[in-house]
Amino acid sequence: MAMKRIAIIGGGAAGLGAAYFLQGQQAADGSTCQCTVFEKNQHFGGNALTAYLGDKVWEKPFADLGVNDFNKKTYTTFDAILSELKARNYPVAYAPLLDTTTFYVPPGFGSDVSYTMKELQNPDENPDKPYLESFKRQFKQFEDVAYKVLTEPKYFRMTVDEFIADQGFTEQFALWNLKARIQNMYYIDDRGPGGMPIYGVMKYYHLQEGLGDRETAAARDTAGRSTTRMYFQNGASSWIHALEQYLRNVARVELRPGAEAMARFDGGTWTVLPMHGGGNFGSFDVVISAVYAESVGAVIAGGATNLAAGVASRFRYSDSLSVVHDFEDVMPVRGQRSTYNIVINPPDRQQLRPYVINYVANMHQGRNDDGPPFVSLCPITPVPNEDVRQMWDWGGMQRKVMASAFLRHNTLSYDNLIGQSALQSVQGTNNLYFTGGWTIGAGLHEEVLRQGQMLSKMICGTYEKHHSEHPDPDDPGYVPRHIRETRPDMSEA
Numbered sequence: 001m002a003m004k005r006i007a008i009i010g011g012g013a014a015g016l017g018a019a020y021f022l023q024g025q026q027a028a029d030g031s032t033c034q035c036t037v038f039e040k041n042q043h044f045g046g047n048a049l050t051a052y053l054g055d056k057v058w059e060k061p062f063a064d065l066g067v068n069d070f071n072k073k074t075y076t077t078f079d080a081i082l083s084e085l086k087a088r089n090y091p092v093a094y095a096p097l098l099d100t101t102t103f104y105v106p107p108g109f110g111s112d113v114s115y116t117m118k119e120l121q122n123p124d125e126n127p128d129k130p131y132l133e134s135f136k137r138q139f140k141q142f143e144d145v146a147y148k149v150l151t152e153p154k155y156f157r158m159t160v161d162e163f164i165a166d167q168g169f170t171e172q173f174a175l176w177n178l179k180a181r182i183q184n185m186y187y188i189d190d191r192g193p194g195g196m197p198i199y200g201v202m203k204y205y206h207l208q209e210g211l212g213d214r215e216t217a218a219a220r221d222t223a224g225r226s227t228t229r230m231y232f233q234n235g236a237s238s239w240i241h242a243l244e245q246y247l248r249n250v251a252r253v254e255l256r257p258g259a260e261a262m263a264r265f266d267g268g269t270w271t272v273l274p275m276h277g278g279g280n281f282g283s284f285d286v287v288i289s290a291v292y293a294e295s296v297g298a299v300i301a302g303g304a305t306n307l308a309a310g311v312a313s314r315f316r317y318s319d320s321l322s323v324v325h326d327f328e329d330v331m332p333v334r335g336q337r338s339t340y341n342i343v344i345n346p347p348d349r350q351q352l353r354p355y356v357i358n359y360v361a362n363m364h365q366g367r368n369d370d371g372p373p374f375v376s377l378c379p380i381t382p383v384p385n386e387d388v389r390q391m392w393d394w395g396g397m398q399r400k401v402m403a404s405a406f407l408r409h410n411t412l413s414y415d416n417l418i419g420q421s422a423l424q425s426v427q428g429t430n431n432l433y434f435t436g437g438w439t440i441g442a443g444l445h446e447e448v449l450r451q452g453q454m455l456s457k458m459i460c461g462t463y464e465k466h467h468s469e470h471p472d473p474d475d476p477g478y479v480p481r482h483i484r485e486t487r488p489d490m491s492e493a
């Protein structure tokens with residue numbers, strides 16, 4: 001039987017996900033898809049990376065350096081893959097995480113703002129924090145308007161700052177809660193959250209936390225754990241490991257770790273070569289780029305349309321050093337700690353943006369233990385060198401670092417959202433396709449997996465291009481497709 005040889009360059013969730021959907025599929029021309037995944041590191045997974053701190057891999061104690069959770073209700077594609085892995089004897093263990101948040105100004109920064117979301121819900125019990133009363137009201141308003149932001153055209157082109165004005169939120173609430181929370185997302189850049197598209201932000205919260213879907217957002221057990229937000233009981237790397245095993249042993253995908261690759265278009269076929277040094281990895285009918293946008297120029301030689309190359313070159317990245325440590329002083333005081341602890345930088349320290357989040361690994365793993373290890377995501381750029389030095393020297397932090405990794409995420413701007421939709425029109429030109437976090441929405445696991453599924457249909461000739469939707473502002477019942485897809489009860493709408 002004829003083979004359609006497919007080279008996937010990049011072995012993060014996007015590249016592996018594309019292989020999952022493509023391998024063994026029959027294309028319209030009768031050929032069968034055979035995938036090879038090239039990954040430059042010795043391990044797969046990219047931003048899904050766990051530091052195992054004990055004697056054994058896949059066991060506690062561990063801390064996730066990057067990817068750490070998913071929402072079982074809204075991550076429908078991901079959930080289906082986990083079910084398939086389980087059915088094939090590669091189960092991935094997951095359980096509800098303790099979904100709590102503290103907002104605080106770090107010690108010595110001249111302010112004593114510090115409150116937990118639990119305190120925000122009970123302002124009467126915290127008379128020493130007079131701001132909580134109005135924060136509670138505004139927070140509820142934010143949750144209530146979420147569904148409208150996702151569905152009403154009015155919000156599609158509104159920035160976060162415009163949204164704040166539209167809602168009449170106070171400056172204090174914006175700075176000490178809303179922006180701090182948005183700033184804490186993984187894909188914000190040095191321009192701060194004010195100019196980000198509120199629709200993109202809300203879509204992220206919809207997928208991650210179920211915002212806009214009251215049932216999902218409110219789902220809590222008696223201990224306050226979200227019953228839909230899950231952590232990986234053996235670390236995020238364990239899910240990548242399960243997928244890798246399945247791809248290698250069951251689907252028979254060729255996996256090539258330690259192979260930094262590039263693809264050259266030879267006017268009809270593609271040749272995949274090592275990025276450095278001589279030799280070649282063979283010729284392929286189709287190439288899927290699953291690398292960072294900014295790497296596309298170096299990884300794809302010829303074959304990319306000007307539009308694809310132009311779109312890719314416009315994406316910006318936010319870099320962070322993810323550090324596992326036991327440095328108590330960067331955390332809120334004991335008793336005030338939550339799973340996620342969001343630093344509010346006072347104005348004179350705002351060069352430390354885009355964000356700092358410090359989370360407690362034990363609490364993330366569902367336990368009521370607010371001791372170390374902690375994970376801090378420190379921005380690398382544009383922090384001045386002196387500040388980086390202080391972060392590391394601060395009380396001897398570097399002596400207590402247990403693990404660290406350098407992670408990258410594309411930022412979310414209007415330019416990017418427009419670029420993503422333009423990209424769809426050039427998918428498949430010269431048998432070249434694009435996936436990865438930058439190609440779809442906020443680039444969460446669920447989104448890159450959906451992108452892989454769509455590419456599989458495109459490559460096999462079964463993709464039905466949807467006409468673009470034109471929301472009717474006068475139709476109160478209109479629900480966009482992305483919401484319908486994650487709400488089974490609306491699939492008929």
Ligand SMILES: Cc1cc2nc3c(=O)[nH]c(=O)nc-3n(C[C@H](O)[C@H](O)[C@H](O)COP(=O)(O)OP(=O)(O)OC[C@H]3O[C@@H](n4cnc5c(N)ncnc54)[C@H](O)[C@@H]3O)c2cc1C
Binds near residue numbers: 011409437445446
């Ligand atoms: C700190 C952080 C936390 C996050 N947490 C979550 C979360 O909890 N849940 C969630 O859904 N999403 C989360 N995300 C988003 C996450 O990035 C995406 O969900 C997803 O993992 C992106 O996958 P990717 O394959 O596109 O990119 P990456 O994970 O970056 O993978 C790209 C891969 O390509 C490889 N590569 C690059 N160049 C080459 C080359 N020339 N040849 C071969 N290989 C190459 C890289 O080594 C890397 O392995 C988080 C992101 C960050 C940064």
